[in-house]
Amino acid sequence: MRYHAVVFDLLTALLDSWTLWNAIAGSEEAGMRWRRRYLEITYGCGAYRPYETLVREAAVDVGLPAEFGDSLEQRWEELQPWPEAAAVLKTIPLPLAVATNCSVRLGRQAADRAGVSFALVETAESVGFYKPRPEVYRAVLRTLGTPAERTLFVAGSASDVPGAKSVGMPVYWHNRIGLPPRDDARPDFLEPSLDALGRLFPAS
Helix, strand or coil: CCCCCECCCCCHEEEHHCCCCCHHCHHHHHHHHHHHHHHHHHHHHEEEECCCHHHHHHHHHHCCHHHHHHHHHHHHHHHEEECCCHHHHCCCCCCCCEEEECCHHHHHHHHCCCCCCCCEEHHHHHCCCCCCCCHHHHHHHHCCCCCCEEEEECCCCCCCHHHHCCCCCCEECCCCCCCCCCCCCCEEEECCCHHHHCCCCCEE
């Protein structure tokens, strides 16, 4: 087997969090502005600050009510996996793990929405840093006990590509909405859905 484990970004690669953010913001355009600002704050904050705080700050920064952050938390259980996710995950005969940029509590709740059991759910809060800091990816590798070059990372955001690549992990970028790359790092696989991921693990 080429890989020993598969690690997923949770809130974009496996779950459709875009729809929830947009619904709370009132439009796709407002949701994107809010989400983009949240990512800017996250990537620049260094050591972990509460996820919920960053979400509220981002809302205010783009002219939305801070209470939208509370609404996101309250409606967290509305998160849905991408349509093909459950079927694809069931085809992978390897340990599955999650590395997600949120709190421990919200990360575990969101992971439950995927419909499968994960060997590990690692969060920014549990590590003390946000992706794409290398500490997050290294923490997952350390706990799984798998070599970086044999641990496939399934990215949902552009920043996860150079983040996972920086520690030696091959990357499958599930680029659902056609985001531009963040820098010169290129994934090993670039796909608009998870379907091609399942084909990397043909039935024996």
